[in-house]
Amino acid sequence: MSLPMEKPQTIHDFGGFPKMLFEVEYPAPGSPELARESRDMIRKAEVGLDSKWGLDHGCWSVLKHLYLKADVPVVQMSLDYYQLPQYHYDLAKELASLRNKGVLIIGSGNMVHNLGMVNWEKIDEPGFGYDWAIEANEKMKKFILSDDHKSLIDYKLMGKAFNMAIPTPDHFLPLLYSLA
Amino acid sequence: MEDFKKWIEKSYTVSGSIAIDKNTMKLNELNSLTKPLGNTDRMPVLFIGHGSPMNAIEENEFVTGWRNIGKSLPKPNANTLCFCSLGN
Numbered sequence: 001m002s003l004p005m006e007k008p009q010t011i012h013d014f015g016g017f018p019k020m021l022f023e024v025e026y027p028a029p030g031s032p033e034l035a036r037e038s039r040d041m042i043r044k045a046e047v048g049l050d051s052k053w054g055l056d057h058g059c060w061s062v063l064k065h066l067y068l069k070a071d072v073p074v075v076q077m078s079l080d081y082y083q084l085p086q087y088h089y090d091l092a093k094e095l096a097s098l099r100n101k102g103v104l105i106i107g108s109g110n111m112v113h114n115l116g117m118v119n120w121e122k123i124d125e126p127g128f129g130y131d132w133a134i135e136a137n138e139k140m141k142k143f144i145l146s147d148d149h150k151s152l153i154d155y156k157l158m159g160k161a162f163n164m165a166i167p168t169p170d171h172f173l174p175l176l177y178s179l180a
Numbered sequence: 181m182e183d184f185k186k187w188i189e190k191s192y193t194v195s196g197s198i199a200i201d202k203n204t205m206k207l208n209e210l211n212s213l214t215k216p217l218g219n220t221d222r223m224p225v226l227f228i229g230h231g232s233p234m235n236a237i238e239e240n241e242f243v244t245g246w247r248n249i250g251k252s253l254p255k256p257n258a259n260t261l262c263f264c265s266l267g268n
Contacts, residue, residue, distance in 0.1 A: 017234060018234075021236060057233045057236070058230050061233050061235055068250070099223045100223075107227040108228050108230050109229065109230065111229055178225050
């Protein structure tokens with residue numbers, strides 16, 4: 001687990017996209033203070049501070065539009081996805097009080113994310129979605145709106161649609177941080 | 181932002197135990213640590229489905245939505261903390 005510090009570099013952690021995308025830079029400053037502060041709030045895990053990693057696409061592709069000028073310091077926290085969902089939820093709760101210090105917490109990921117199942121022929125078809133993807137998406141939204149965090153933490157027990165929508169936890173777990 | 185920095189510096193100076201070796205700090209000590217900063221409004225929390233990395237350079241409904249969210253957000257007076265599990 002790491003929290004980058006001084007000047008996070010823009011990392012282009014993907015392949016097969018146009019050159020233009022690899023040239024995007026998001027030069028937001030880091031924040032050693034917040035990085036240290038966050039690390040110190042977490043009792044549940046040993047958190048290391050890392051100045052070499054940087055901001056990956058989940059972070060800058062979104063922040064670029066939220067804060068166009070890149071004038072808000074950013075600390076990215078990577079997650080240990082070998083840990084169980086409940087662990088992440090509990091860990092995130094330890095950071096909640098940062099909200100009262102003017103810190104904006106953003107979970108960046110995807111609720112439905114299964115690259116292996118992408119239907120490339122229909123990718124531009126408006127409104128197209130697999131039944132399981134639509135089902136999982138609707139159920140997740142329902143759980144979120146009814147504050148049923150437990151069902152989202154236990155997503156592996158929620159049936160086939162959820163298993164298809166979340167084949168690996170990497171894009172889903174950030175949602176648990178936002179909820180907690 | 182400046183206030184935040186000053187406060188951090190001050191905390192580190194005034195009570196040395198808050199400084200670098202944090203493994204000794206317990207969660208219930210957090211209240212005293214964060215008290216001086218407790219007067220900001222509670223910031224919102226976002227979860228953003230970032231979709232394809234191409235959203236970084238494309239113009240589409242998602243990007244427009246994010247810009248609108250950006251405009252409606254209070255500007256963080258300290259920092260943004262972004263959770264991401266990709267890449268590690």
